[in-house]
Amino acid sequence: MIRWRKGTVERVRREWPGAMELDVALQEGGCRALAYPPLVGRPEPGDEVLLNTTALAMGLGTGGYAMVVAIPGRLPEDPIGPGHLVKARYTPLQATVLGADEQGSPHHETLREADTLTGMPVVVADLHSAVPAILAGLLAARPGTRTAYVMPDGGALPAWFSMSAAALRDAGWLCGTVTTGQAFGGDLETVTLHTGLLAARHVLGADVAIVAQGPGNLGTGTRWGFSGVSAGEAVNAVSVLGGRPVASLRVSEGDQRERHVGVSHHSLTAYGRVALARAQVVVPLLPGAFGARLRAQAAALGERHELVEVGVEGLEEALAASPVRLSTMGRGMDKDAAAFLTAAAAGRHAASLLA
Known part of the structure; x- marks a missing residue:
């Protein structure tokens, strides 16, 4: 093992x-x-x-x-400070962190009775690579929007693994990262996705949150065996807390696997089967036969969700302004522009909800 x-x-x-x-x-x-x-x-x-x-x-x-x-010859000093949440529990590298929602936290009083996101838009995506693209579309439409990244534990557990999250924070595109569940290393730590969303709103003061797993998603080529099912669960959490879930589709025109071409089966399963609450599913108005295929596939989600068509004019320029390299499954804009334009369209729509 x-x-x-x-x-x-x-x-x-x-x-x-x-x-x-x-x-x-x-x-x-x-x-x-x-x-x-x-x-x-x-x-x-x-x-x-x-x-x-x-x-x-x-x-x-x-x-x-x-x-x-x-480093056997030079062990670090014992940690000093509060914190009673154990993450990566019962593994050899379990770590104790200070949870924003625990009793010893300065934010405990804020979160103890917190129960609503007060209508905050939350963009939900499958892949970590969607995060900078969502931000590009959002900030091009509404500069200065305070946006938090809420990271569940479907991919990497340490938020430190993400170079893009750190760079987006340094560039001012993110106001902070919240790590939830077994994930750790964010600006704030919480026990659940629900308190992570509430912390983004009430502690970080976010106008918008993005929920997407960390780098390194897991898939098995089966209908249900992929970590991205958490996107559907995130839609439910946002709805329960009185937020406005915006579903970003996982789309590809460059993937060699048929199940991911056009709208990925990950999105069709997560939003079509797992998400029980109603979301706004953003369908980008991409041109040509590929755009038509995408819209036909997304139509299957229309019975459960509201489909929102969003234009992509100007989004390539917005994506070019990203402070981090855009890459999904090793493909950049030149190999899979549809993936990034789709995510950026979701960000553009989230911005429109703040008007």
């Missing part, structure tokens, strides 16, 4: 908030490794490190790193 290796840090390749990318020498050669200093301490060149090389051996794209589990 786990491939263990010992290695020696050769150099630090780059770092961003909460994470470091390293070159590590192994007996069988070198590899690229990732360390989370808040968990394991800060590795330095020359340090011996204990690695989990499972994802690397499997050749995973998003998660294709050896993961630093420990």
Whole structure:
């Protein structure tokens, strides 16, 4: 289940908030490794490190790193401070964090009786790669909108793994990240998606929230075996809390897998079967035969949800202004423009709900 290796840090390749990318020498050669200093301490060149090389051996794209589990010769200091929420529970790297919703939090009083999002639009998406595109459409239509990213635990558990989330925060496109469930490492931590949404609204003061799993979604090629079913559950949570759910479709014109061409079966299942509450499903007005195919597929969701057609004029320019690289399943705008235009259209529609 786990491939263990010992290695020696050769150099630090780059770092961003909460994470470091390293070159590590192994007996069988070198590899690229990732360390989370808040968990394991800060590795330095020359340090011996204990690695989990499972994802690397499997050749995973998003998660294709050896993961630093420990720096045996230089353990970090014991943490100091409050926090009673345990995340990644009962794993070797379970971590204690301060939950915004726990009794010791300065936000506990705010969240104790919080029960409504007061109509806040919440854009729900399947893939993490949709987040910057949604923001591009939203901010082009309504600059300065305070937007929070609420990250459930369907993909990566550490928010630190996302270079784009950190860069979007630095660029001022996000007012903060809230990690929910077993996910951790956000500006705020919460026990559930529900308190995560409430924290986005009442603690971060967000005008809009985006819910999408972290990098590294999981799928099995079966009807129900994919982590994106959580998008349907997020629609339900938003509705229960008095928010306005806006469903962003997962769309592709470049995926080699037929089940993801046009509107992905992930969206058709999550919104068509899992989401019991009514959402506004944004259907982009893409041109040509592909656009017609997409609209025909999305029509299947019209019985349960409100379909909202949104034009895509000017969205390519908005996407070009993104402070982070746009990439979905290794494809950029040149290979899969429809994926990003669809997400940006959802952001554009969310902006219109604030007018």
